[in-house]
Amino acid sequence: MSWIRIRRSGVLLLALVLSGCINQQQQPQPAAPVEPVTPPVNVPQPPKAEPGQNVPPPPKMQPLNWSATVSPLVGQMLKADGINAGNVLLVDNVKNSTNGSLQSAKATAALLNSLENNGQFSLVTPQQLAAARQTLGLSADDSLVSRSKAIGLARYVGAQYVLYSNAEGDIKSPSLQLQLMLVQTGEIIWSGSGAVVH
Template sequence: MDYQSIPSRRNTVIEWSPIISNLVNKILKIDGIRADNILLIANAQNFTDVNLETTIVTMVIKESIKKNSFFTVVTPQQITLTKKILKISSEDNFFEMSKVMGLARYVRAQYLLSSSIEKERGSIYLNMQLILVKTGEIIWSGSCPVTID
């Protein structure tokens, strides 16, 4: 399946790959991050009134990170197993930051990548934050406008 252009119910098309690649390229330039660092990518959240498939956004983020072979990304299998061990429902999408941080610590991830789609002053943006799991400190944040055709 081609995730570059995904129509929503309103027949809008969003070109996710260039938006996400732009942000991921900025993450890769951060000093001190090594290729062997473990990264947990949290599910994207949609805080707009537009129908957007956040699972597609999350998938494109994961593909973009993996393509650059920079981080060791926590696999879906690791997440599923850890949910079982921690007695977290398999249906839980980890929208609560405390749960996501707990999972990241359990799998020994150094970093957590959080993303959200938000509407500000009538425009839509994809926002990302790279969080140092050990301290909870946001070490990088970026935003990119989303164009809806």
């Protein structure tokens, strides 16, 4: 029994020694304030223009003769088979698919002038077209002109035909493509193209 008492005493002594080793919890030290360091920002200074140094002018738009370009094409179109006289025609804005800036509004105006008093079609007026574009949420200068949008616009204004036009190629020598489409089916009933006259 003495070994048991010694063993128990040893365990108790060990427990007392270990319990005396527990340190008091230390209070956390306040953190030292850290000041953020902002890296220096190097702003590049624009080069100063010296007096007398000229800025090059933007490239000039080449004058294009839209009337001379569209007249022969419109003449061919009016002689095409399958056109019923007296129907309403919507002339959509000329789409610019060239590699530069093109005065497509002048091209559209030349198409409208060439089709006035043609004897085949009644034209949708620019006012009707502008109102329809606004109602359908299309801007007047919609650069995403597509055949489906043109047909949808023609249906909205009650036209039976739509003239879709696209200027394409190099801006120095563009070509104009015209397509007369039947609104009801979307069928292209006439197509023609020609070089734009300078």
